[in-house]
Amino acid sequence: MWVNVASLIRNRVPDRKGNVLPGDATSGTYDLRDLSPGLGSLMQGNLALDGSFGFQADPPGILCCVPQDPTWDPDVIEFELMTGTGGPLDVGIEANNSCTGTLDNISSDFTTWWSGNTAVALVTKQQVQAVGVGAAAGTIPTPGSCVCTLYTSKPRTPITVQVPTSLSVLNVTVLPDGPGPPDGCPASLNYGIKIDIKYQVLDQNGAAIQSADMTPYENGTFFTGGGYSGNIGPVSGYPTSSLTTAADGTFHDVPLGICQAYPIGSAGLTSLQHITIIMPDGSTPAVRTQTFTVTAPGSQSFGHGSISNSIGDISATR
Amino acid sequence: VRAILLVCFAVILPTLGSTQGGSEPEHIVRRIVEDGVSEGHDQKIIGGLGDAGAVLTTKILSGKDLTSRTIDNVLVVLEGSFADPALVVIAGDREPRTALLLLRYLDLSTNDIGLKRRIADTRKHVLAHTAARLSEP
Numbered sequence: 001m002w003v004n005v006a007s008l009i010r011n012r013v014p015d016r017k018g019n020v021l022p023g024d025a026t027s028g029t030y031d032l033r034d035l036s037p038g039l040g041s042l043m044q045g046n047l048a049l050d051g052s053f054g055f056q057a058d059p060p061g062i063l064c065c066v067p068q069d070p071t072w073d074p075d076v077i078e079f080e081l082m083t084g085t086g087g088p089l090d091v092g093i094e095a096n097n098s099c100t101g102t103l104d105n106i107s108s109d110f111t112t113w114w115s116g117n118t119a120v121a122l123v124t125k126q127q128v129q130a131v132g133v134g135a136a137a138g139t140i141p142t143p144g145s146c147v148c149t150l151y152t153s154k155p156r157t158p159i160t161v162q163v164p165t166s167l168s169v170l171n172v173t174v175l176p177d178g179p180g181p182p183d184g185c186p187a188s189l190n191y192g193i194k195i196d197i198k199y200q201v202l203d204q205n206g207a208a209i210q211s212a213d214m215t216p217y218e219n220g221t222f223f224t225g226g227g228y229s230g231n232i233g234p235v236s237g238y239p240t241s242s243l244t245t246a247a248d249g250t251f252h253d254v255p256l257g258i259c260q261a262y263p264i265g266s267a268g269l270t271s272l273q274h275i276t277i278i279m280p281d282g283s284t285p286a287v288r289t290q291t292f293t294v295t296a297p298g299s300q301s302f303g304h305g306s307i308s309n310s311i312g313d314i315s316a317t318r
Numbered sequence: 319v320r321a322i323l324l325v326c327f328a329v330i331l332p333t334l335g336s337t338q339g340g341s342e343p344e345h346i347v348r349r350i351v352e353d354g355v356s357e358g359h360d361q362k363i364i365g366g367l368g369d370a371g372a373v374l375t376t377k378i379l380s381g382k383d384l385t386s387r388t389i390d391n392v393l394v395v396l397e398g399s400f401a402d403p404a405l406v407v408i409a410g411d412r413e414p415r416t417a418l419l420l421l422r423y424l425d426l427s428t429n430d431i432g433l434k435r436r437i438a439d440t441r442k443h444v445l446a447h448t449a450a451r452l453s454e455p
Contacts (some may be wrong), residue, residue: 181401
């Protein structure tokens with residue numbers, strides 16, 4: 001049988017007569033009596049008695065501080081990374097182990113999880129599902145985890161649901177001349193330009209969304225008229241293109257531009273492009289609308305061309 | 319030989335549809351071959367055609383005199399159609415049967431040494447890309 005004196009003090013546990021130990025007691029003496037017949041029921045090792053100053057027990061906190069029964073510092077209990085999109089995302093709780101000093105995952109000790117704003121995020125045991133734009137708090141009540149240090153705390157953490165809102169242009173590469181993919185303009189169609197644009201998907205706060213689960217989609221009009229729509233990638237023969245974003249949330253739109261056998265006037269040819277992102281939950285937020293203009297005026301433009309966009313962040317010449 | 323090739327095309331052509339529109343494959347192939355205009359977006363369409371790109375081209379060329387410029391434009395279509403046979407939508411179109419026939423026809427239609435070399439280069443590219451795909455596990 002374990003008798004935890006500290007627990008009796010701090011939890012105000014009365015004895016059979018209703019008396020409780022003083023709440024500020026930090027030391028004291030007491031008698032132990034073995035009521036069972038025979039010898040050996042009370043062993044000095046089990047009680048950790050110190051004979052130097054009489055029979056005085058060590059502080060009961062020591063009983064908790066073994067690896068099997070540590071205390072947790074509630075001040076550092078926190079969710080793991082909870083930003084992202086789609087989901088559900090696996091999350092956890094980490095806390096300082098008072099015995100080892102290490103940061104341990106104690107998620108399995110917690111049974112009740114909830115969200116402070118279910119319009120933004122749904123919180124279930126060890127999982128978060130983003131459902132809307134905004135911020136919410138995930139909350140978990142902590143159980144008393146040590147017989148000598150009972151407490152209840154409710155760790156909270158902000159949950160940020162990232163939604164694709166815009167694109168930033170990371171770089172623009174002019175495709176080299178050549179007969180076919182992955183080249184740009186062939187020698188027989190030598191007026192104009194084709195480029196490879198690398199984009200980064202940004203959220204509502206302008207932060208990069210680091211997810212490989214986004215599918216860039218486009219619709220718009222050709223430089224020569226008529227409409228198109230479809231996934232931006234993959235494109236046959238252009239290895240930088242892909243169906244979905246890379247793990248860092250970037251993607252390439254390639255090849256973009258026009259090459260033709262005749263000069264393109266200074267007024268240029270224009271092409272409208274709307275880009276949306278198809279998310280894992282099926283939503284399709286719009287992230288960019290732009291008009292490209294390509295020029296290659298006069299016979300002196302043979303082998304040359306320029307392209308720019310209406311936003312002003314894309315411009316290239318060959 | 320030309321007569322045999324023309325007979326072959328005559329058998330193939332009636333099997334093709336005649337769709338029109340900005341992003342329809344035939345519209346795009348026709349724009350490249352007849353107008354000499356290649357948009358970046360075109361590759362997203364013709365890259366999935368494979369041998370069907372060659373079949374569409376033969377339909378467009380039907381009854382036309384071949385100029386050097388037209389032949390160069392046809393090479394643009396064939397290069398794009400076989401850039402990556404793994405992305406060709408219809409499995410049966412991943413083999414360049416009609417494409418090789420068409421390239422042979424183009425080669426017989428010109429005496430321009432430079433153009434014959436470009437035709438030969440395209441044939442090599444088509445065969446190399448097809449072989450690369452076939453060697454994949």
